[in-house]
Amino acid sequence: MTAPRVAVVTGAGSGIGRELALACAREQMALVISDIEAGPLAHTQALVEALGAPCFVQVCDVSNAADVERLAQASWRAWGGVDWLFNNAGVAVLGPAWSATEADWQWVLGVNVMGVANGVRAFVPRMLERGTPAHVVNTSSAAGLATLPGSAVYSATKHAVVAFSECLAKDLEQTGAPIGVSVLCPSLLPTGILRSQRNRPVSLAASGPTAAAYEDRVRAGMAASPVDASDVARMTLEAIHARRFYVIPHAQTGASVERRMQQILGDFRAIHQESTQ
Ligand SMILES: NC(=O)c1ccc[n+]([C@@H]2O[C@H](COP(=O)([O-])OP(=O)(O)OC[C@H]3O[C@@H](n4cnc5c(N)ncnc54)[C@H](O)[C@@H]3O)[C@@H](O)[C@H]2O)c1
Secondary structure, X not given: OOOOOEEEEEOOOOHHHHHHHHHHHHOOOEEEEEEOOHHHHHHHHHHHHHXXXXXEEEEOOOOOHHHXXXXXXXXXXXXXXOOEEEEOOOOOOOEOHHHOOHHHHHHHHHHHHHHHHHHHHHHHHHHHHHOOOEEEEEEOOHHHOOOOOOEHHHHHHHHHHHHHHHHHHHHHHHHOOOEEEEEEOOOOOOXXXXXXXXXXXXXXXXXXXXXXXXXXXXXXXXXXXXXXXXXXXXXXXXXXXXXXXXXXXXXXXXXXXXXXXXXXXXXHHHHHHHHHO
16 A cells, blocks of 8 residues: 655644645545644644545644644654655734734744745755655735735735745746645635634734724625635645646635736836837
């Protein structure tokens, strides 16, 4: 009997992470699921095992490099290697750019950016050494491709994840290693992310004020989403199989990206076409 392929998912206790784990289980993969919250993670484990997939569970704070290194060690001990890594855990704060506290920045940068960096640092060297085909998916957001008022901190971290993933893909391509990369960029969809504060460390508790209007806008955007977390997971696995880099599940994201690019190029042309006339 051949060994099953193995997927690791961070932030697997809820939302998109849970659905990514279930989608991998449906592909008969073995799972390593992790989250900072043990209770919801155990629930995901039960759902994965109900699909007949073997599942190893480890609580892990992705902003803590030592935790993520332990997750990689445990994954190799449990299954002897990892085929797909989903750096998915993420949190959000809302509010105008100037209102974010230092603790807001530290918390959201720690989870959204350092969480992805820690995953890549711990897993990719082991994947390279193993030498077998593998894939890394980093969860960014449509807020990593375009921008909206009230999202400065979140959007800054998600743009960082897109840039980091693009560089990671180029670095891997240069080595010739059979490791693909995708960056997942959903727009708003209903998950637990509006309740991100539930996982905020006490040491970083000092948050800026969140205007109710921003939360209302996010809630309305989530409710209007034409896709849910299971659709996003399915599209992500399709992208891995097709070796597509950008995974953009919402049709409306195309127009936001186009508007941003047009503004960049419009301002660029205003300088460069004028200076050549
Ligand atoms: N829901 C959306 O509208 C949306 C849109 C675009 C991108 N995303 C991204 O999708 C990813 C998943 O979020 P979601 O929407 O499913 O939200 P969610 O809150 O339902 O799930 C996020 C999971 O991450 C876990 N988590 C939080 N902090 C952690 C930490 N320090 N270490 C490990 N795990 C931690 C939470 O416990 C939770 O289980 C995030 O990166 C988020 O930014 C979400």
